[in-house]
Amino acid sequence: MQATASIEGMLTALLLLAVGFLLGYWQRRVVDTHNFQNSGEELVARTLQRHFKASDYHLLNHITLKHLGGTTQVDHILVSRYGVFVIETKDYTGWIFANAEHDTWTQVTFTDKFKFQNPIHQNYGHVRAVQELLDFVPSNAIHSAVVFVGDAEFKTDMPAGVFTLHQLVRHIKAYAEEVLSHNRVQFCVGRLETARLAVSGETDVAHVQRLQRRYGQKP
Secondary structure: HHHHHHHHHHHHHHHHHHHHHHHHHHHHHHHHHHOOOOHHHHHHHHHHHHHHHOOOOEEEEEEEEEOOOOEEEEEEEEEEEOOEEEEEEEOOOOOEOOOOOOOOEEOOOOOOOOEEEEEHHHHHHHHHHHHHHHOOOHHHEHHHHHHHHOOOEEOOOOOOOOHHHHHHHHHOOOOOOOOOOHHHHHHHHHHHHOOOOOOOHHHHHHHHHHHHEEEOOOO
């Protein structure tokens, strides 16, 4: 009886992951067409789709996951046999003053100066959430990347792990060694799709409200 229950449990888990994986292919078209925070995220998604074909890569966009008693929102996750890439997009203008160790970076335009959260630190939280969810994937197979689009110009050295869109494509293509089997990739996509919260305005508002309560400001 115990062996039968164990087999049934395994089959149920596999079925859920398979449903999540198939749902991902369907939902991918919906998410990629509509639910972006800004045009920069849409540009990054379109570029990744163009350069990384679905036969080897699976792109998820605008993923909200439960994490540390709240939620974390990831712009893009690119799952492949060559690793899992967790990508934070910044669509800024003006000058950017950055330091990998500082909590905040600075954007300067003709009319204003604005401090924003260090996106390397921000994406570290996203990576941790993905690592905890994909606990069967080696941690060194999950990679963080921050991409700046728009016409922002770095007035300091661009820190490691931060890229322009062209640099990001080259960076991902440099990973050519297979570290995940095709089945593992399916498991990753299935688990992400079943764990993500619904793509909706309500989800986004609730996420921003949690950030405001925790940090006193919007992301």
